[in-house]
Amino acid sequence: MSLELKVPPVVVFLIALALLYAGHVALPFASISPAFQGTVAFVVALIGCAFGGQAVVAFIKAKTTVHPMKPEEASTLVTTGFFKVSRNPMYFGLLCLLLAAGIYWGTLTLVAVGPLFIWYMTEFQIKPEEERLKEVFGEDYLAYLEKVRRWI
Template sequence: MVKRIIYPPMWMVFGVCAIFAFNEFYPGPRFTSQASQLLGGAILLAGLAMLVVAGGLFKRAGTDLIPFRNVSALVTTGVYRFTRNPMYLGMAAILLGVAVTVGSSLALLVPPLFMAIVEWRYIRPEEALLQDLFPEDYPAYRARVRRWL
């Protein structure tokens, strides 16, 4: 198994830094308005709420929040009924909210890049692990709930 030193929240922090770098140095066309700031703030808060709720469900199930560590339960309730990766989706929403709030069109490249990195480094290996740990339950869950939305 690949050793992962940089965990997903750090990738989100890198993404926020990239958004502010784009905003400062390479903003591209701007779209700043009070409406975009309110929309960005709402997206950011929704992402944060999803992250907290999903993390709480993991804690309640007694499984670790750190990827690949102490996986003891397959969580399929709450927000996990709508997306298999609500924590990663919440982080992507936070990045999208920040990008919309700053109003830099090139900053909008960061959330999909974050999603690609997370899918490649974490989600696909996690799916293989869950398949091995829960050979009966995970395929059924995977068949009824999408990876992202």
């Protein structure tokens, strides 16, 4: 059984967040505490909220589905706002929140968990979504794929 589109992105995010926290607690020697980490974490979290929030609002305004497990139900190809710089601003927003948490906790496990999150989301969520969106939007989506990067 393939894992594609089986685990909701928010669940993947929460698992990655739990791994970061576990690393923070279980591996205190793998943590750093620069004086500015709270400020940096806050700024990165704001960027994540801006990307994710604007993307959700754009989907709602376009009256298309935000359900990540059913991309074939999309009725409109949204290419405005942050969708001009990222094909996946909601997932980029989750990544930023993950980075913010890792920075805030100062855990170096972020070096492993961050790339793992990107890989998993790309392989098991984004690529399957892209295949379905190609079927739904055809040439318009193919043109969009050529203009805008997958993450940022």
